[in-house]
Amino acid sequence: MTTRRAKKVSFNKSSKIVEIDQEEDLNNLDLEIENQNSSRFNNDKNNESNKFNNDDFDDDFDPDTMDIDLTTGKKRKGRAAARADAAAGTAETDDKAPVEALATSLGLIPYHLPLLLYSILSDGTIMNDTAKAIQKTFFNLIAIALIYSVLVGEMAKLQRNPNKKSSGPTGAEFLYTSISFPISVALSIPIYLTFLLFGAPAGPLNTLTFYLSAHVSLISFFPLLNVYKFTDKNAKQIWWKLLTFQVPNWKLNQIYCSSLGGLIGCWLGVIPIPLDWDRDWQDWPITLLIGSYAGAFVGSVASYLYGLYVLSKFKKNT
Amino acid sequence: MRYLVLIFSLLAQLAAFLLFCKGFFPTKVLLTPDELDQYSTPFPDDYIEPKPQFDQVVLMVVDAMRADFLFSNNSYMDFAHKLLNDGYGVGFTAFSNPPTVTLPRLKGITTGSTPNFIDAVLNIADDENTSGLGDQDSWLKQMFLNDWKINMFGDDTWHKLFPDYFTKTEGTASFYVSDFTIVDNNVTRHLDYELSNEGKSNWDCLILHYLGLDHIGHKGGPNSPNMPLKQKEMDQIMERVFNEVVLQNPNSLFIILGDHGMNDVGNHGGSSTAETSAALMLVSQKFKNLNLNNNIESPITWNHDYNYFDKIDQIDLVPTLTELIGLNIPINNLGSFVPKFLNLYNDEEEQKNVLIKNALQLKVLLDKSNGKISTFENMEIDQLIEYINSAKEELLSSSSDYNYSDLHLALAVYLLMTILSFIIFGLYFKGQFFTAFFDVVFFVIYSVNFIASSMVEEEHHLWWFFTTIFFAYIIFKRFRIGSISWIAISSMMIGLRLLKAWNNSGQKHNLKANMKLSTYLSQLPSDIGPNVYAGLLVLSFLPMVLHINVKTEAGLSMNIYQVLIAMLTCLVGSSKMLAYLSENYNINDVSLVFPKWCLKFISFLKETTQLEDYNKINNVLFSLLQRVWLFTIIIQLFEPMVSKFIFKKKTSITHYFSNVLGIITFVLISQTNYLNVPIFPLLYLILFGFAYTSPNYSTNSNIFNVFILLLQNLTFFQFGSTNSLSSVDLTNSFNGLTNYNIFLSGLLTYTCNWAGPIFWSIAHLYLTFSKIPQDRIQSMKWKILFDKLLFNFVFYCTSGLLLLGCCYHLRFHLFIWTVFSPKILYFLSWLVCNLVFDTIISYIIVALYV
CATH class of the missing domain: 3.40.720.10 (Alkaline Phosphatase, subunit A)
Structure with a gap:
């Protein structure tokens, strides 16, 4: 295991504070350092396929070798050594299964989510008959999520082969969608179990929790499944990385951010439940549903804006 | 030196908190006969x-x-x-x-x-x-x-x-x-x-x-x-x-x-x-x-609105x-005379006299609180009723008074302690800004919730929320480090979830819809229930018994422990089984069908003790248990010293700490409500799961402190406790006591309600000491304790300051007596837990390991 020297503060016996050097696991380094070691391929693709004018990008630009902070565009100090150490250890394994990101784009934003959310809330039945309303919305979500997934798939295809004109999804791709859809519906079972482990109520509210997990599965995992196809080479490693949050440059990975946003929103959705406002919408799982819809949309938009920000910084610097 | 500073600060913190309580909960001054003479007004002449x-x-x-x-x-x-x-x-x-x-x-x-x-x-x-x-x-x-x-x-x-x-x-x-x-x-x-x-x-x-x-x-x-x-x-x-x-x-x-x-x-x-x-x-x-x-x-x-007839x-x-x-x-x-009943008196003069009697009685109290004697004029019936009502209103509102000088002084000292704790914390974590920063952010997010009365009532939600976030973080960290043990992770998460499902806490969502395992256990029919409970009891003792047998080296000491542990297991097991049978069912009811062994078990106990009352039998069992337990813990605590100085042999560190934890768990189980006993194997499950999942101690000591703090609080609430006084468990306050002793029964009540937190503060020693290599123990052992102490000190300073601040600010709030005041007392008990178990007892246990 590679190590680096890190400074750690400790008291010595005479109660003065001294600094001692201590070995620290490489694994504790923050995310960005690791990201940089592994995202070479990814960024190349990014550059090639970016829908903004690629001429602006300097051929030299490669955050891995240049050691540039993506947000500030400034050169980083003192990390080169650590990076070089780390590269020897991890680069090899990472290169085998790079997690490609689609370039951020307005087209990837899930516009349907806020619309669906609006339709749920304006309807009002969710307060009275939660199970019925959540079921109805689920069917609406299926229809729109299928269309969205095809769009995302097309976008992925276009970005991977920018020179080839696509004439719409092929039969094989439709077949893929028709298989991936039931898979992501089936994914709601492990999601449901995870919810249960993380404290979802068991008992009469089971059905509602299950519907919630089905929603979350369609919002967070279905689009992801259409970008990172299970038919791809290395699909297992890629999905492992996605699930364990080891994705380089995840802030620029719009689909991934949307998924994360959906999950985090769902998680934060529990906060209003214990408050004593005694409103109808504080019932399980309404706030979680709202949280995951809103979170997925916000995550996607935030990632898109971050992409714009990085681009503008980059333009300014070159 | 730094220990002295810290322990001194802990005491100062406790003193400041007590001073606040003194100013906040004034004891009521009742009217004395002397004052009655001094302030009483004579009845009018025509009375x-x-x-x-x-x-x-x-x-x-x-x-x-x-x-x-x-x-x-x-x-x-x-x-x-x-x-x-x-x-x-x-x-x-x-x-x-x-x-x-x-x-x-x-x-x-x-x-x-x-x-x-x-x-x-x-x-x-x-x-x-x-x-x-x-x-x-x-x-x-x-x-x-x-x-x-x-x-x-x-x-x-x-x-x-x-x-x-x-x-x-x-x-x-x-x-x-x-x-x-x-x-x-x-x-x-x-x-x-x-x-x-x-x-x-x-x-x-x-x-x-x-x-x-x-x-x-x-x-x-x-x-x-x-x-x-x-x-x-x-x-x-x-x-x-x-x-x-x-x-x-x-x-x-x-x-x-x-x-x-x-x-x-x-x-x-x-x-x-x-x-x-x-x-x-x-x-x-x-x-x-x-x-x-x-x-x-x-x-x-x-x-x-429960509005029936007059209010x-x-x-x-x-x-x-x-x-x-x-x-x-x-x-x-x-109180005031209910005017409706004036109709019982025919004469208007008599009706007036009835009211005058009430009015003059209230006037004494009113005059006393104002410090001067007011005049009492002749009034008509309506005026008298009005006078009585206004007197009552005034007396009710002035019945609580705060001692502001105490409150201000206490707040100032507490603020000083908090600043001090932040300075020490900052210096200690100078190189790890983010660790310290996240800790403080966590403390502050937690403490800010004291502003909302519903968050005080529903505090268990907060701890569950923090704990799940923390465990998700630990699991993701393990994913990145590699060598994942799925068994450890799943046992940890399932243990945590079952812990959550064991009891409900809080006020609002104490729903019947949420499945509570403890209620389920208590509602089992009499022919199945005892069997299930006996099975759970066996499971509860399994971790300790296995631990003690596996971690101890074979030899004489192992045999001694085996005998002692067997005795403890029998005593605790039979007392809890008896409690389950006698409190959950009416054993004397002939229509209930019990498994045969239950009846044999009960008649065996009755024969041996020559007693009929189950309460008394349990008391005998407990007094016996307490003696055996004291003997066992003393042997265990002095074992390292004896083997070092007499046998010139070193006691294994995991053996020592796991045994201490196991023996202390016995007394905790004996003090726990019988329905909560099966929580302990869950705690062990979480402990083992975490021990395998957590990263290396020397670079991540902070994670261990956070873990212990989270689990202490979560376990406390999942034992069914809330921040309301109605949930204090008194079922085990008099175990083994023959006559009333306020100190001992107070200690027993405390152990009964804080069993979970005490378990975790001892488990902290086992967890950390088993994570560091044997040769570095002597150099690290005080550092481990200091680390934990400092972390807790900062936590209790931050949250305590915000709690006191909230109570001071909201002292005229509607819920001050029902929500915030009980929380102050609970917080005081947490401070005591920190001082006694996390500091003194931990210190003794570590010091005795030589």
């Missing part, structure tokens, strides 16, 4: 003592009888409705001042004073000397002084309050909480004699206190299937008393009241409308033609009763 209306009183207290149980169309008390409709009965919805617990309520009903917060605490402390009213004036004392003969049957709280006043009495302890019938039959069986002509000549006041309805509420809530039957039973008793007393004697008064209400889950103690709306009904022949109910037909349609304060009963029976009003009474 004549009003004639007594009644000479015989029956008071029937039905514990937790909410107004709607008696008056609404959901009530099954048909006879009571008939009484109301016929005009014999007068109904009220009586507001019972929170805390809505029996002891403070009985004080209120008898003395007419509002309870102060300390009463609620004393309800728990249950000490005869402190909770007794002593010489305090009450209508019972007035009756006693005027040679009334009082007979009392029912809840023995009355005995504690009035040990001397009763002529004939039998108390029923509420030992079998799950028993709905025996407690009440023990009261009703006296009625045959007491209501006979001979019996009636031997009492002037008869008090009956029925507990069954409250037990049903605690067990199954207000809509429990047992409720209709119990209400009908109470109704029949009313009918009996009415026919045999009220109809026989025109000068008899029959009072039916609930001491408090209950909420939708069946609990009480708080201040919700459902808990404070108790029923009150006065029945007499004399009311028949006065139309005191204003032609309202009973039963009344159920309403959400009065429960303490109004005190002046009303004493005036109606012609006695002096208790001197500390704050």
Whole structure:
């Protein structure tokens, strides 16, 4: 295991504070350092396929070798050594299964989510008959999520082969969608179990929790499944990385951010439940549903804006 | 040196907190006879003592009888409705001042004073000397002084309050909480004699206190299937008393009241409308033609506000009763005479005199609080009623006073300690800015929640939320480090989830819909339940027994431990099994089918101890257990020293700490409520899961501190505790004690309620010491403790400061006595836990490992 020297503060016996050097696991380094070691391929693709004018990008630009902070565009100090150490250890394994990101784009934003959310809330039945309303919305979500997934798939295809004109999804791709859809519906079972482990109520509210997990599965995992196809080479490693949050440059990975946003929103959705406002919408799982819809949309938009920000910084610097 | 600084700061922190409590909870100053003379106003010249209306009183207290149980169309008390409709009965919805617990309520009903917060605490402390009213004036004392003969049957709280006043009495302890019938039959069986002509000549006041309805509420809530039957039973008793007393004697008064209400889950103690709306009904022949109910037909349609008939304060009963029976009003009474009953007096002069008596009694208190004697003019009836009401209002609002100089000083010291803690923390974590930053952010996010009263009530949600985030972080960290053990991760998460499912906590979402494993366990039928429970007991002892056998080297010491541990297991196991059998089922009920071994087990215990009462058998088991336990822990603690200096051998570190943890767990299990015992294997599951999943100690000490803090709090709440005083568990407070000892029973109560946190503070030692290599222990051991101590110190400083600040800021808030004050006391107990277990006991355990 590679190590680096890190400074750690400790008291010595005479109660003065001294600094001692201590070995620290490489694994504790923050995310960005690791990201940089592994995202070479990814960024190349990014550059090639970016829908903004690629001429602006300097051929030299490669955050891995240049050691540039993506947000500030400034050169980083003192990390080169650590990076070089780390590269020897991890680069090899990472290169085998790079997690490609689609370039951020307005087209990837899930516009349907806020619309669906609006339709749920304006309807009002969710307060009275939660199970019925959540079921109805689920069917609406299926229809729109299928269309969205095809769009995302097309976008992925276009970005991977920018020179080839696509004439719409092929039969094989439709077949893929028709298989991936039931898979992501089936994914709601492990999601449901995870919810249960993380404290979802068991008992009469089971059905509602299950519907919630089905929603979350369609919002967070279905689009992801259409970008990172299970038919791809290395699909297992890629999905492992996605699930364990080891994705380089995840802030620029719009689909991934949307998924994360959906999950985090769902998680934060529990906060209003214990408050004593005694409103109808504080019932399980309404706030979680709202949280995951809103979170997925916000995550996607935030990632898109971050992409714009990085681009503008980059333009300014070159 | 740095230890001294830290321990000194811990003590200063505790002292500041205690000072705040002193200023915040002033003890109530009662009126003394001297002051009575000093401030009393003479009666006007034309005052004549009003004639007594009644000479015989029956008071029937039905514990937790909410107004709607008696008056609404959901009530099954048909006879009571008939009484109301016929005009014999007068109904009220009586507001019972929170805390809505029996002891403070009985004080209120008898003395007419509002309870102060300390009463609620004393309800728990249950000490005869402190909770007794002593010489305090009450209508019972007035009756006693005027040679009334009082007979009392029912809840023995009355005995504690009035040990001397009763002529004939039998108390029923509420030992079998799950028993709905025996407690009440023990009261009703006296009625045959007491209501006979001979019996009636031997009492002037008869008090009956029925507990069954409250037990049903605690067990199954207000809509429990047992409720209709119990209400009908109470109704029949009313009918009996009415026919045999009220109809026989025109000068008899029959009072039916609930001491408090209950909420939708069946609990009480708080201040919700459902808990404070108790029923009150006065029945007499004399009311028949006065139309005191204003032609309202009973039963009344159920309403959400519990608004039935007139709303009065429960303490109004005190002046009303004493005036109606012609006695002096208790001197500390704050209630007002219910004006409706003026109709009983024909003469307007007499009506005026009744009110003057009440007004002058209140005026003494008013003058005393103002420090000067005001004048009392001749007034008309309406003016008198107004005077009484305004006096009452003023006295109620001024009944609590804060000692501001204490509060300010305490806040200043606490603030200073917090700043100090931040400075030390900052210096200690100088190189790891983000670690310290996240810790502080976590502390602050937690503490900010004290502003919201609902977040104080629902604090367990916060800890669950933080814990899941933390565990998700740990698991993701493990994913990146590699070498994932799925068994460890899943056992940790499943253990955590089962812990969460074991009990519900909090007030609002204490839903029946949420499956509670402990209720499920307690509701098993008698032929299956004991088998299941025995299985769970075996599981509970498994980790300790395995641990001790696996980690100890073979040899003499191992044999000694095996014997001792076997003894402990037998003793704790049989006492918990007996508690389960005797408290969950009525063993003497022949209609219940038990597994054969249960009956053998019980008869074996009875034969060996030569005792019949299960409570006493358990006590014998406990006193034996405590001796064996003390012996075992002493042997274990001194083992390293002995083997080093005598046998020149080094004790293995995992052996030492795992054994200490195991032995301490035995005493914790013995002090835990029998339904919570199976939580301990879950805690072990989480501990082992975390030990395998957590990263290396030397670089991540902070993670271990966070883990222990989170689990301490989460476990505390998942034992069923809340931040409300009503959830303090007293079932194990007197284990093994033969006579009352405030220190020992306090210690036992504390261990009983803080069993989870104590387990984790000892587990911290095992967890960290098993994570560092043997050769670095001597150099690291004090650092480990210091690290934890500092972390906790900063946590308790930050959260304590914000809590005190909130309480100071919200001191006039509606919920200050029901939500925030109990939280202050709970926080004080946490400080004690930090000082005693996380600091002193941990220090001793580590110091003895040489």
